[in-house]
Amino acid sequence: MDDLRLTERSVDQKATKISAKNVQVYYGDTHAIKDVDVEIEDKTVTAFIGPSGCGKSTFLRCLNRMNDTIDICRVEGKIAIDGEDIYDKRVDPVQLRAKVGMVFQKPNPFPKSIYDNVAYGPRIHGLAKNKAELDEIVEKSLRRGAIWDEVKDRLQAPGTGLSGGQQQRLCIARAVATEPEVLLMDEPCSALDPIATGQVEELIDELRSNYSVVIVTHSMQQAARVSQKTAFFHLGNLVEFGETGQIFTKPEDPRTESYISGRIG
């Protein structure tokens, strides 16, 4: 696998954005992530695939230290962003999370208006100088989240009164509004219809030109469509990591193959 990555890097000239070494995650006594090494490149979309419960979300949450909020969760190993260890004492998780945005698996809009949901990030990070700028950011983010048309007439309605898919898109809009350098998306399209999915995929593609995106998905097609790199997890192990085309066409590990062809779960 190492060779693979090397060749790939030499082709695209992309820098490593996130590098994880030897990562172990425990929930109490359960060993949820075992010894994962991975390098995520800048300006690339990386897809995490794998059967349900294999640790995709857990690993994703390690990348912006969201696991800190779970009492029983313990992370070992080294994860660096731009070469800086994010579990270093000097690192401020707040700054980290501003840099590494996240869309959660279960949509969790705040019990506020749609507008305030989106404006929340820009406000706390001071991204808008005035109300007009904020309005602009909100509109742009909602458009990028492919939900503007549905909510433009009810920006002041509560975000919790939206349909499941709308909530999910609202959360995407909320995440992009803070302009993170890395965007972690945990199954962002699970509740979306094909058209909305297409729009979100377009967004991801657009983001890629500047940032790095990590997306967890259960849809092989989606992984194939949007990602350049794919990581396959299984029972807490990173089984295979490489160029998407490669993984889907000629996987090295038999488990990857059988997962892709639909044989293991």
Place this chain on the structure above:
Amino acid sequence: MDDLRLTERSVDQKATKISAKNVQVYYGDTHAIKDVDVEIEDKTVTAFIGPSGCGKSTFLRCLNRMNDTIDICRVEGKIAIDGEDIYDKRVDPVQLRAKVGMVFQKPNPFPKSIYDNVAYGPRIHGLAKNKAELDEIVEKSLRRGAIWDEVKDRLQAPGTGLSGGQQQRLCIARAVATEPEVLLMDEPCSALDPIATGQVEELIDELRSNYSVVIVTHSMQQAARVSQKTAFFHLGNLVEFGETGQIFTKPEDPRTESYISGRIG
């Protein structure tokens, strides 16, 4: 459309399980469901498809009166199950819901152990004579929910500590444990990997032999795979309803066609 259904019925000899006439749903002033007429047959899988926010969940929630719990929600029209109006005063919504089970779009396990999550329904409905029988029901349901292997060693762990997909399957297991006559599933596979999805689809197929299943899905493929009938919703209207094959191959309404071919959202 009426003719279609008639012919279809004459072919399969299936009785109408649920019939909705002229259903209107309002959230406050928003008109979320407009004038929907639909007949759902027994021993059939019916798929609801349509763009996000079009009213699928809303309509689904009408069928077991879950909308009663939303203060601002108002339902008009007539919905009958086995010929009995479910909005009749004499109808006990509790009995109705025991008969018409539901899997919600957002997984919502109880903050209790996995075992208790599944055992809750059977307990309150008195489906088990003793502990052993209850254990059996729990195991069977978890197996049907395709999650038994993952949780069999931690039945006493809290259901909220599961991964997203596991929670979804737990909720499916919880719903089937009460053996409803109709099962409403709101995007039951959205967080599931292909294999788990396959297992759940198998479950749906199995359930079909005795019950009626209504499934909301965004995946055309899934709708095509599991359902016999498909209803297409758009902006609160039921645009088209008919045999799945028919809908996917030669839709009557141009909107259906453009949705299926990926043109409208």
Place this chain on the structure above:
Amino acid sequence: AVAQSRDNVQIAGSSTVLPYASIVAEAFGENTDFPTPVVESGGSSTGLARFCEGVGEGTIDIANASRPIRDSEIETCAANGVDEIIEVRIGYDGIVFASQIDGPEFGAFEPSDWFMAIAAQVPVDGEITENPYTSWSEVNGDLPDAEILTFIPGTRHGTREVFEENVLLQGCEDTGAMEAFIESGMDEDGAEEACMTVRTDGVSVDIDGDYTETLARISSNPNGVGVFGLAFYENNTDSLKVATMGGVEPSTETIASGEYPVSRPLFFYVKKAHIGVIPGLKEYAQFFMNDQVAGAGGPLANYGLVPDPELADTQALIENETTMSEM
């Protein structure tokens, strides 16, 4: 089964009388076969109000009061069927003026000093003005040069009335302010009212609680002078020192003889209709007014009650169950 009827005497009323009544109630319970009476506090007003609610088991038998019952109250009583009331005067309560033991030496007060110190309006050089004094020495050269700060009973206390009449009004007359008021165009009632109106600029503080509160305030204000009951003062001689009033030292003897000017009688009222119905009611009244109890040397006097010189009359009154209307 038959509903239990009440077998103990129930008493309510003035908190000034409460200690005496409780001493007697306790001894009554210890020395007789009757159950110990329940003595509630809550003020003469509440006590009498309850007393006058009517007759019957559900009402109290005795009301303690630190003032005589008023005519309007007697009327209300009668309207409710309580027309036979035995009035028992148990003795006198002296009212003393005391200050912190380490504070300035006040020594001797005259009613006029108090009037000049705390009346709202005083004549200064023949003209009636808002009270300008801030130090006792300005009022009377013999008094120490200490800031005026007095703690007097709140307007709802029976003591207040005695204080107003025997000290303020007296002082008002002594200083000639009364005449000055009348000269300034007030009628007699208005002048009296003016005599008894206390300044509100914080120099004189109304105490709504009990003497404990006055004591606490005095211990945090060295210059403070407070108004206490004699019994309370006698129990706290290690933190308080007393001043004479009108040249007389307050003591059981001077009060009993009438020399000391500020004292008031204390009473309890017995519902005659209940005698013979509530067990031990008459016996309690008799026990209370027994020489060994209410007389000199008895526990009440030990505690600070000034015995009534006409104790024998009261005893006869109880013996004969003479009501107020029969007197």
Place this chain on the structure above:
Amino acid sequence: MTDATATNGSGAPGRPRKSSLLTVDDRTRARNRAETRFKAYGIAAILLGLSFLLVLVWSILSSGLPAFSRNVVSLDLTVTQEQYDAAEEQMFKTAAYEDLLINSLASEMGESVNPESIERILGSSGNTLRSYYTANENRLGETVTFELPVSSRVDGYFKGRISREGQANSSFLTPEDIDLADEMREEGIITTQFNWQFLTGVEASDDNPVAAGIGASVVGSLYMMIVVLVLSLPIGVAASIYLEEFAPKNRFTDIIEVNISNLAAVPSIVFGILGLAFFIQFAGLPRSAPLVGGLVLTLMTLPTIIISTRASLRAVPPSIRDAALGVGASKMQSVFHHVLPLALPGILTGTIIGLAQALGETAPLLLIGMVGFVALKYPGTVSEGFLDSNSAMPAQIYTWAARADQIFYEKAWGGIIVLLVFLLTMNIIAIVLRRRFERRW
């Protein structure tokens, strides 16, 4: 993204891109300062609260602990049949027994001692003797050793509450008496011991202040708290459940809701007025009875419990209710099986605070006859406990605090210690339960 900066014209506002994680940028630093400040406010608030508590507890302890010790005179006494008969003849029998005591002690101390001094040194123990001998007539003529409390003054002198100088013009104790007491203490006649009587005793009058104990009123409070707990918790929770989960949202339920919050603001003495009018005058329940006290306090506590219960019911996420209803649970089942357990911590908090308030409340008791001189014996049976005249701890403390003799002041603070211990014992169960049910979802 790119067009956002483009439309904004000059350099993009906000974070500089590609900053190092290890160096904290200005804005984050400012936000972190705000964070630190915020957290510091929290810590300060806790510390402030705890230090207030500390100050209060310290002052309570320092004023109240002396109440738990007492000084007693040990005395061998022989009472003959004749003396007994003579004393029983009297009208004021206990005074006669007291004389016996004084004479006996005086003769023990020697000729030079003034019996009046002895009288001032000894507390009033006539009743102790009388009840002893009436119960044990067979001990007449024998020598019995009694341990009898000294008078409140002498007690105060030994505890440092009273100074020798302060007694100069007191009629209760003279400097000579103090010398005598010192002498008796040296001879071991007066000793200090733990004051059980304070914990077990009943109210006593100003004539016998040393004997006063909090025991009977603890029992009174206990019975009241039983009533309050048994009534207000279920009623409060039931009312909250109705209002929060079942009530149709209409005018009538709005009225109930406003009413309940309003009841919380009703001064407690008004509940006393209500209790007097309704429970005593209308319903004919006895005065001064813990049952009535408990009922009045129940009405007073209900709003507290209802308000906190409703707030915590409301805080349970609706998805939990949906989940339960979705598997065919009835509304009632969803509430009792899922919502209520999740709301339990808040309910228990309301109960703790409500009971604490009820336990310390005096004003309403004033009107229903529990403040004053009551509670003279322990109840014999359970129903007697609810119906017989009794006082309650706060009422006892309140009356003691107003008494003239300073020993009552000490006892009042001692009573407060007992009350707090009672409160803590009462709360511990609730606190433990609450901790078990606390969870996040």
Place this chain on the structure above:
Amino acid sequence: MSPFWIFVVIVAVAIAGYFGARQRAFASGSGDIRNLHSLPNFYGMNALLAGLIPALLVLGLWSAIQPIAIKQSVQGIILEAEPELSSGQLNLEMTGVQRLAEGLDAAIDRGVLQQSEVLEMSAENNDLRAELGEMGIALTGAVTPVQLDAAQRYLGILAYGDRMRAIAVIALSLIGTGLAFWRTDKDFRARNSVERVSRALLLAAASIAILTTLGIVLSLIFNTVEFLRAYPADQFFFGTRWNGTSQLGLLPLLWGTLYISVIALVVAVPIGLFAAIYLSEYASRGVRNFAKPALEVLAGIPTIVYGLFALLTVGPFLLNVFGGGGALGVDWMSGATAVMTAGLVMGIMLIPFVSSLSDDIINAVPQAMRDGSYGLGATQSETIRQVILPAALPGIVGAILLAASRAIGETMIVVLGAGAAARLSMNPFEAMTTVTTRIVSQLTGDADFTSPEALVAFALGMTLFVITLGLNVFALYIVRKYREQYE
């Protein structure tokens, strides 16, 4: 049979009904609970409730009415003999009769007399007083024939009434249980029936609040009217002077109440809220487990302690700071008792009201909300201020309202800490007083109880009641408006 034993019997019947109905339900479902409409327990509960509730209601009603009925009937005898008795005297007579009846009853209980003997006894040939006295039953006076007659009637009716009560109640219980038992059948909707009853019970519980309010209004209104008849209403409502005797203006008291409460809340709300936030969001489990109950002790310290604390510690301290010649060199404060003193101390007392209740509510906000905010790079404090507090707002407002209510109703601290001077002044370092303390002092004073000075207490109570009602309506409106419901 005494009510206690009747109660025991009907409880026994109901419990038997519970098991019986359960069993029958089982049987009708041929031993398989799956065939039943409801869980077997519901059938049991249904029978239990049917046996218990109507019977208990009747027991209660009967026990309440019977004494009145007996009294009516016995009074008849007395009135016949002495028609000129006033109602009060009649009452007393009745007490005597009752005492006699009690004595006779005790005699029967101890087996000294037979029930029949008692009923046939006549006053002439019995020295009852002595006889009963021997048994240790004291009568206060000699027994008249009328009294004995009345007492006999009393005992007679009582015995009959008690017997009938027992029969009626137990029969009702049996009928109820029986009916429920008979109706028990696999298709019977037992759960619905039980839930209907439970719901009615819940509603009954909620209605107690209404009844209490009604009771309060009723117990205040008559004296209030009386007061307003004796004292001009405009001077009461708009008067700016209060001296407790002749001038009874409400405004200075209201002002004092408001001022002190506001200061108390200004102390309690920030401290309480920050404490709650710290406890639920920052503190470790250990700290929380200790600090929360510890703070709750503050709510349990009797208010008299706070009052003394205000008087002896806080007041002099403030005087040293703000008084003339004090640390600040400003002469704002002239006495230790002041609005500030009372407000501060009351604030301390109210801390746990805000902190503990808010802590529970904040803790109940779902973790997903926090995650959502942290995921956007918010700091913990931003999350708390902008996401958690708004979500918890209704509960927090409830807690603050509770604290405010407590502040309005508090007496002891105000009496000792704020003094007794009614004053309209802006200076927080002056003594003032509140409505509640005036209610207590006017009610417990020594004045004439028929005078306006005493009656004003009721009017004050009534006015305060109405004003807080208005405030609560306003608060409800605010909460409704800003409520944020999370999922």
